[in-house]
Amino acid sequence: MARILTTLLAGIFPLLVYSQALSDLTCEYKVNPLGIGTENPRFSWKFVSGGENITQKAFEIRIARSESDLSRGRNLFWNSGKIASDQSVNIAYSGTGSLSSATRYFWQVRAWTNETKPGPWSSTAWFETGLTPSDWSAEWIEPGLEEDIHNSPPSPMLRSEFELKGKILSARLYITAHGLYEAHINGQRVGEDLFTPGWTSYNKRLQYQIYDITPMLKQGNNAIGITLGDGWYRGFLVWQNHRNTYGEKLGALAQIEVRYTNGKTVRFSTDNGWKTSTGAILASDIYNGETYDAREEKTGWSLPGYNDTNWKPVSVAIHPKNHLIAQVGPPVRRMEEIAPVSIFKTPKGETVVDFGQNMVGWVKLTAAGQAGTRITLYHAEVLDKEGNFYTDNLRAATQKNEYILKGNGTETFEPHFTFQGFRYVKVEGFPGTITKDNLTGVVIHSAMAPTGNFSCSDSLLNQLQHNIQWGQKGNFVDVPTDCPQRDERLGWTGDAQVFARTAAFNMDVAAFYTKWLGDVAADQTPEGAVPYVIPQVLRAKDVGSAGWADAAVIIPWTVYLTYGDIRILENQYPSMKAWVDFMARGAGEDNLWDTVFTFGDWLFYSVQDDRDGTSAITDKVLIKQAFFAYSTELLIKTAAVIGKKEDVEKYSRLLTSVKEAFRREFVTPSGRLVSNSQTAYVLALNFDLLPESQRAAAAKRLVDNIRSYKNHLTTGFLGTPYLCHVLSRFGYEDVAYDLLMQETYPSWLYPVKMGATTIWERWDGIRPDGTFQNVGMNSFNHYAYGAIGDWMYQHIAGIQIDPNTPGYKKSVIRPRPGSGLTQATGKLQTMYGELSSSWKLEGGKFTLSVTIPPNTTATVFLPKTGEEEKREVGSGTYTFSYDWQYSRILLLCTKISFSWQLFFFWQTVVPLPKRKILITATGVITWAIRGVPIILRSIRLLLTMSASFR
Secondary structure, three states: OOOHHHHHHHHHHHHHHHOOOEEEEEEOEEEEEEEEEOOOOOOEEEEEOOOOOOOOOOOOOOOOOEEHHHHHHOOOOEEEEOOOOOOOOOOEOOOOOOOOOOOEEEEEEEOOOOOOOOOOOOEEEEEOOOOOHHOOOEEEOOOOOOOOOOOOOOEEEEEEEEEEEEEEEEEEEEEEOOOEEEEEEEEEEEEOEEEEOOOOOOOOOOEEEEEEOOHHOOOEEEEEEEEEEEEHHHHHOOOOOOOOOOOOEEEEEEOOOOOEEEOOOOEEEEEOOOOOEEOOOEEEEOOOOOEEHHHHHOOOOOOOOOOOOOEEOOOEEEEOOOOOEEEEEOEEEEEEEOOEEEEOOOOOEEEEEEEEEEEEEEEEEEEEOOOEEEEEEEEEEEEEEOOOOOOOHOOOOEEEEEEEOOOOOOEEEEEOOOOOEEEEEEEEEEOOOOOHHHHHEEEEEOOOOEEEEEEEOHHHHHHHHHHHHHHHHHHEEOOOOOOOOOOOOOOOHHHHHHHHHHHHHHOOHHHHHHHHHHHHHOOOOOOOEEEEEEOOOOOOOOOOOOOOHHHHHHHHHHHHHOOOEEEEEHHHHHHHHHHHHHHHHHHHOOOOOOOOOOOOOOOOOOHHHOOOOOOOOOHHHHHHHHHHHHHHHHHHHHHHOOOOOOHHHHHHHHHHHHHHHHHHHOOOOOEEEOOOOOHHHHHHHHHOOOOHHHHHHHHHHHHHHHHHHOOOOOOOOOHHHHHHHHHHHHHOOHHHHHHHHOOOOEEEHHHHHHOOOOOOOOOOOOOOOOOOOOOOOOOOOEEEEHHHHHHHHHHHOOEEEEEOOOOOOOEEEEOOOOOOOOOOEEEEEEEEEEEEEEEEEEEEEEEEEEEEEEOOOOEEEOOOOOOOOEEEOOOEEEEEEEEEHHHHHHHHHHHHHHHHHHHHHHOOOHHHHHHHHHHHHHHHHHHHHHHHHHHOOHHHHHOOOOOOOO
């Protein structure tokens, strides 16, 4: 007996401990962040658990300035004490002491999953604070070089040396630039980040980066070198050869702080003692690419002792430092490499390399040849119908990289301050025969962790999901751009907001959007109007378009729903409120917003392809009023979350008036909309602009419109994201599936059938005959229409948020099989752990497997053709299995029973003409006859049916 008890305890005790073990500690969404700018950082953690119904009852956080103090629980900077709470996400620091700048803090957490004993302390994590404006002693320096500011000049190089006279304990480099920078210390590149300091509204918010350079330094002489690139700061940007958007001179600001083991600290900064020259980068531009002459390399220039006698002195410039902020979003990095799939000759005789995937980044080239040999790489997304290299859609962007060999054996080249959007690369000037080993595709994007994936039994939908994910990779390069290849690549707000929910399924975008939304607020006009693009680089009047500017409200709310992030609502609330107030002022006393230009339902089904030229067109004022209402509603919800009670009342009154104005202006007494378009009905229904009594009829009109187009959509950027959601909401799941599975233009699968590997800007970027759409605007990597991914995750896989408990603290699992799919799986790494839903139809049985993360709960809806069955579950893994055909029979029997009851009711209670009674009876009999074959085929299943749930 004792042995049995010992064995049981040995098996149970590890599970008890395991269920309370904590992992994945993050601070401000980052693991061990080196430099945070907030005074009250937030902490999150996950439970490591294989058990069921794991719920946190309380937690305790402690912070110390040293790891040894933390592990011993002594000299603590902050100890929260036991806090009774089930919250394990975004717990804000609430100590009485202020965090010191430029300081590393160590922290850990433990949790209670019952009322008595806590779990073990987690492993140690840390975060490091950034600088305050007064901590900067460095001076802005600019190259003392003659430059042609109207063209891309050679990249400036800056250098300095310094001496360390003690044993090094730690060292940090704080650095930023006007333009882009790459830093080297003692011949080694600093960090892995690309395109630093990133793209922000430079004159209002300029990021700086912090690097731990301790291993790179040595006692004695050291050297630092900085190479600058034009980037977004002064390179070609927007259109018509526009340059120098933020300034004409590049510059750098850098500060090295070294702590010796004896406690002394020394500092070395950019000042007038630095020198400057140029080297191998003859030109570098984001749109046009890079020219690199290896013969001009200055070997050893970032090493101590380099002879810089011929270098020129820098000049010191006066620029503000109070707008400097520690990096907020994830850095851009090299994320993966792709090998070519083929090398071939086009009909024109061009040598072209196919990487098999439309990607964003560049090609790493390896070659050997004589000095002065020039190798040129041109980049394109597609081939034309004859199979030739096609670049007309790039407009003025050349996307060309040139490498000039120095001729000393095998050489490898990669560009520094440019990126391309491409699948195909045309190679000119290569010495000898080019092979696949000579080229490697380098994929870059903001380093967001993948969080979600969707797959199913249909290969075309799987390719669509692939295209959506790659569209996000290619366009999330520090800002959410519209496209990555032509002379644009701007942070269009409309594209960003329609895709935000899908983006949050695929990747961890919390920090990415937090950074970008800071610039939304910074670039908002004093009147509250939001520019078309963020950062704002267009004309001052290019602001306020409905569905674009609403990104200021929609994206913060999306981040809140996805990550349970209340702070982003608090931070963005003034911006959100300012935008709604801007619309309200424009609407005037009648509350009808009819001022300011709007793009409308951008790139909807082409008018020239329409039957009568009107049934796909949506009135732009209707669209403006719809988004006016939607942003107002989200502002009300935000005000409620953050405790702005007066604003809830104020804007609730405004919302009532806005909806009344919508109905007065755009809705007939019978419930018809003045625009008989899919987008009009989708917006009216999705934003609850119609009275409850008119919504069912409006949904039916939407369906009739879709059916009249033979199950094709006609929506553009603003209607498309909500289309299938509205159909599902009003019981037309079959129509939503019909749209999704449509393979001919216009549809989501048409580009897939045409060989797309990313999402296209237009529904028919390549027409069925192989010709192209308008070359002036025809991107083949444009993620907006990828917003359908949100519906695929939510309705096919069934992963949904309970809006009353955001951040997936309580989730909803509600898959809705359809369109012949036999299997679907959705997985999402939430702030609490993995949430998954996987179902299959096999052998007449439906099986649903779900995984609910620890410290969360879920409502699981079991799909049936009749009433859904609802189950409330805690954390754990569950499988539900039942006979699928049986549920269909139950529905049929219910319909027959109801019809007969209704028939007899009509006969005995309501006097009706015999003709109507006969019609009713005929309908009932027909219904029954149609069900007989199903019943007969299912008798065996009924006799052996098991409706149990495992």
